[in-house]
Amino acid sequence: MEWQQLEHFATIAKVQHFTRAAEALMMSQPALSRSIAKLEAELGVPLLDRDGRTVRLNRYGAQFALRVERVLAEIEAGKAELHQALDPEGGTVSLSFLKSLGLTAVPDILSAYTALWPRITFQLFQDSTRMMLDRLEQGEVDMVISSMTETRKGIEWAELWEEHLFAYLPHSHPLAQQEEVQASELAQAPFIAMKQGYGLRTITDQLFGQLQTTPRIVFEGEEVMTALGLVAAGLGVSLLPDIRNPYGDQVVKRPIDGSGCVRQIGIAWRRDGWLPPAASRFRAFVLERYGRGERCATFNRSD
Incomplete structure (x- = not known):
């Protein structure tokens, strides 16, 4: 029939x-x-x-x-x-991004884009870097904005910006009195970390691995604001990006020994995957406005 x-x-x-x-x-x-x-x-x-x-x-x-x-x-x-x-001016873009980027970065990007193309709609997801790349490989999302801590065959990355990472300390912690904090000193305190699979956890493990030390992790979570709340309660220290601090002087933010502790934020898509026109236009906008002009399918970083 x-x-x-x-x-x-x-x-x-x-x-x-x-x-x-x-x-x-x-x-x-x-x-x-x-x-x-x-x-x-x-x-x-x-x-x-x-x-x-x-x-x-x-x-x-x-x-x-x-x-x-x-x-x-x-x-x-x-x-x-x-x-x-398929309407590039009125289609839907499926985007997955890090939870920490949902505080300011991604809302700012979407606000700037929808001001230009108001008929575009977005399907938004938040998860760990590992889970986001799984979704991307399976074609469940068009693209990912995340820390560039994991590469996979068939996934292409373009770097967007760098974010400095800081030590967050309870105000009563001895390290809070210093202008800078040594990474090795953080390993000696109760440490509040992200779960395995999150970009921040990968960077944390790499940092302490280079120092040949292991932090004393007392909590593993998924939300940077939860980690910040635990720091404010005096339960430990953490390594986080520059985020808004709702806890006032209960939490102290300090740079880490001038060593350039950063995470690279990038946008990823399937190299050979088809993108609908709306998603293709959004990717071009993000790369033009925020990109650093560097694309890489692989990069020298251990997972």
Whole structure:
């Protein structure tokens, strides 16, 4: 059974005349007759009562016509949805990003973009870097904005900006009295870390790995604001980006020994994956406004 046969039958059911139906379909009347006959043979039941070129639906045809009308309506709705999705000025962009970037960075990007293209809509997801790349590989999202701590075959990255990382300390902690903090000193205090799979955790592990030391982790979480709250409660120290501090002088932020402790934020997409026009335009906007002009599918960094 072919879609065209259903369209032919629906037109016959509507006009109930072979010649007029053939004209509406811009085909010959014999070709239309053959199409309907083939459909009836496949179904094993006549659908029409014929009187010359005039026809009417029999009870089987009337029953089948209801289903065909619904099927064709669904096809048209699907075509309309695809047309909307392919509209570069009014489609949908599916974007996954780090939770910490949801505080200011991503909202600022989306605000700037929707000011230019107000009909664009976004599907937004937040997760660990590892989970985001899983979604990207599986085609569940168009692109990812995350720390560049993991590379995979078929995923291309472009660096956007760097963020300095800081030591966050309870105000009563001895290290809070210093202008700078040594990374090795952080390892000696109760440490509040992100879970495995998050970019911040990868950077933290790399930092302490270079020092050949292991921090005393007392909490592993997913939210930087939760980590900050635990620091404010005096439960430990943490390594976090420059974020708004709602805890006032309960939390002290200090640079880390001038060593340039940073994380690279980048945008990732499937190298050979197809991007809808709206997503392609958004990626171009992000790269032009925020990009550092550096693209890499692989880079020298251990996971």
